[in-house]
Amino acid sequence: MxxxxxxxxxxxxxxxxxxxxxxxxxxxxxxxxxxxxxxxxxxxxxxxxxxxxxxxxxxxxxxxxxxxxxxxxxxxxxxxxxxxxxxxxxxxxxxxxxxxxxxxxxxxxxxxxxxxxxxxxxxxxxxxxxxxxxxxxxxxxxxxxxxxxxxxxxxxxxxxxxxxxxxxxxxxxxxxxxxxxxxxxxxxxxxxxxxxxxxxxxxxxLASLGGLRDAHQRVCASSEAIYAWAQAKPFAAPFVADPVKRSPVVSTIEFDASVDTAVLLQVLRANGIVDLSPYRAVGRNQLRIGTFPSTDPADTAALLACLDYVIERL
CATH class of the missing domain: 3.40.640.10 (Type I PLP-dependent aspartate aminotransferase-like (Major domain))
Known part of the structure; x- marks a missing residue:
């Protein structure tokens, strides 16, 4: 430690x-x-x-x-x-x-x-x-x-x-x-x-990765992919508007009314994709995605592909 x-x-x-x-x-x-x-x-x-x-x-x-x-x-x-x-x-x-x-x-x-x-x-x-x-x-x-x-x-x-x-x-x-x-x-x-x-x-x-600086690079690879995905969509945006204040490990994405995240979460859960819910007390139409060091950036890319697939069919 x-x-x-x-x-x-x-x-x-x-x-x-x-x-x-x-x-x-x-x-x-x-x-x-x-x-x-x-x-x-x-x-x-x-x-x-x-x-x-x-x-x-x-x-x-x-x-x-x-x-x-x-x-x-x-x-x-x-x-x-x-x-x-x-x-x-x-x-x-x-x-x-x-x-x-x-x-x-x-x-x-x-x-x-x-x-x-x-x-x-x-x-x-x-x-x-x-x-x-x-x-x-x-x-x-x-x-x-x-x-x-x-x-x-x-x-x-x-x-x-x-x-x-x-x-x-x-x-x-x-x-x-x-x-x-x-x-x-x-x-x-x-x-x-x-x-x-x-x-x-x-x-x-974490030490085998090279320490906290390398862990930081790993989490940023995932979180930056999520923020870029949201910014490219007409119906989504990063909840934290200022890029300097965006977390590298908790990526919160806000959706407009065209995407009901409650329904989206139900479909994802039915297909084994879980733990993307927004924080209950915030009460917004959001996904909140953890990109901690244990999250493989390849898994993050796969998740974004799943989101594209499901949202297109809602």
Whole structure:
């Protein structure tokens, strides 16, 4: 993991049970002192913002929103001690840059669940780069990993060690505890070993490709083919209008009323082609196509041929 992601030597690789959803609660309890500032441009960024906003021991979170299909960065504020946003919004396929904002005492938390393992990243631009394993890393859900800067580790210790009548931190949400266990190659409670075996296999395979830069080239071969296909059709277009903000691993395509994607999905499913549905909360006439490293670009080309065949006959 350290070698593949080029994790800085002073960063701590930390893990725990529960997936990235649980890490939102971990971060709320263990990394936010008083107030978080979030960028929200889809369902997953919004869920983390609701977590910190709902915490009775924190001030109301600052939330900067973008329209679905776009992305943004958090509002800068001296009142915030954490900035948080997704590197990629899985619900829409919009991406945002990974870069430091604010000053040294303001932590940068990046949700990388659906893109980690598919693109290179400069981890020095983050304090917590966290993710689950069920997307590009080809494993099951149920575990979270986080690459933590020394500042994040220090913040977790500071909050855990400060007596507070308002903030009770359950052991499962105590990041200081997770760090202490992780450096000993342990977890607070037993993880699914098969999940770690799947992760190990995927890490070896990604390394055999040549690492994250080669994985990035592979996913771009698939996603760019999908975007080009959509742009060539009179009835379709990439949902993310700005090419710079389009995901290389979640290609979301919007269709006009001449193509009913609900019917299209039914026909595809009846013929063994599955998992192309749009995100339910977005509620648009779309296909959402995963092009993670494990997806062979030849399979993507075959899918596009199938789409042509079915749509012509709807």
């Amino acid at each position: 350290r070698e593949l992601f080029e994790v800085p030597t002073d960063y701590t690789v930390t893990l725990g049970n529960g997936g990235a959803t649980t890490f939102w609660a971990v971060a709320t309890a263990s990394l936010v002192r008083h107030r978080a500032s979030h960028a929200v441009f889809g369902s997953f960024g919004e869920k983390f913002a609701k977590e910190t906003s709902g915490a009775p021991f924190l001030q109301e979170s600052l939330i900067t929103k973008a329209e679905l299909g776009d992305s943004t960065l958090p509002q800068l504020s001296e009142q915030a001690d954490v900035y948080a946003w997704p590197q990629q919004e899985t619900s829409t396929g919009a991406i945002a840059p990974v870069k430091r904002v604010g000053h040294a005492d303001q932590l940068v938390l990046i949700d990388a669940t659906s893109i980690s393992g598919a693109v290179p990243v400069d981890l020095t631009q983050t304090d917590a780069y966290y993710f689950s394993l069920q997307k590009a890393l080809g494993s099951d859900g149920g575990l979270w990993f986080a690459f933590l800067s020394p500042q994040a580790v220090e913040r977790a210790s500071e909050i855990a060690d400060a007596p507070s009548a308002d903030r009770w931190i359950p052991a499962i949400l105590n990041l200081k505890t997770a760090v202490a266990n992780s450096v000993k190659n342990q977890t607070l409670n037993t993880p699914a070993i098969a999940t770690l075996e799947l992760l190990h296999s995927q890490l070896q395979w």
